[in-house]
Amino acid sequence: MNQITQTGTTTEKAISTALVKLGTTIEQVTVNVLTEGKKGFLGFGSRLAEVQVTVKNEKPDEQVDEVVLAEPESAPEPTEEQVEEVVALPQQESIVLENNESTRGLAVEETKTYLKQVATDMKIDDLTIHTVQDGKYVTLRLESKKAAVLIGKRGQTLNALQQLSQLVANKYSNQFLMIQLDVENYRERRQESLEQLAERMADKAIRTGKKVEFEPMPSYERKVIHHALSRRLDIETVSVGTDPNRYLVIEPLK
Structure with missing residues (x-):
């Protein structure tokens, strides 16, 4: 769809x-x-x-490698009422406590509760969540036999859940939190895939003497490629266009 x-x-x-x-x-x-x-x-x-x-249509000639765990199973979509409740959270009065630690703890627990509710709606009854906190950065590692359903094609479902989880977390915290969701180390594997792709495309640019264009991708994925190629002196990387169609270009240096 x-x-x-x-x-x-x-x-x-x-x-x-x-x-x-x-x-x-x-x-x-x-x-x-x-x-x-x-x-x-x-x-x-x-x-x-x-x-x-x-x-948006993707550029067919430069598809980013996809981390595949298994063929995703079909799952029921979250209900409109559930999504509307989450979206409305930032528009309501925030719960403010004097202690940042207290609000961070509350925010994390409420976010985990929300994710478990979504998982139940997706017919996932074995979800477990492990928390890693480093100040305002919070990583929630999800585990389930239906990991592929939680990830979706190229992480699209996982990214959508991450956006909504951030809304939930920052409703209950008086300090801004950065929430990241991960399933079976998908983020790390995706980063490795992007780094490998970056090197291949950079070599292609040098070999052909022509610039290479990637498909549109989120800003954090473009940053991965920028960083992976930052030490190469034979090419230059630039981002072109505006979101949601912003993409990265590798240009060979003469």
Whole structure:
């Protein structure tokens, strides 16, 4: 499924629901607002927002290597009510405690509870979560026999869950937290795959004497490639375009 028309009480909620159903992130889609939402007065004249969300086409000639654990099983999508509840969290009054440690602990526990609820909706009943904290950086390592379902194609489901988890965490913390989700060391394996691809594409640029373009990718993946090639003196890497179509180019230096 590359396109979906979604309704919601607000445009933002409709978009967020569509992202989860498509298993992608806002950087990888285009959004067409069909109808703006309207609250109305005393229940009269209200109107749902309606959006059309389309996944951007990838460049077919430079596909990023994919880490494959297993063929993903089909799983029911998270409900619109569940997504809308999470999206609404930052718009509500935040719970503020004086002790940052206390709020961080609360934020992590609430995020884990949310993830387990989503897993249950996806028919995953064996999810376990291990927490690694380093100040404002929190990594939640997920374990399940259905790891491929949690990851999705090229990590799209995992990335969508990570975005929503960050919303949940920062509702309950008075210090901004950076949340990262990982399943069976997927992030590390993805990084290794990107680094290997970077070297191959750099060699191709030198061999052909022509610039090499990658497919559009999230900023953190572009940073991995920039860093992997930062010590090479025979090529230059630049990012081109604007999100969600921003991509990386390798240019050989004469």
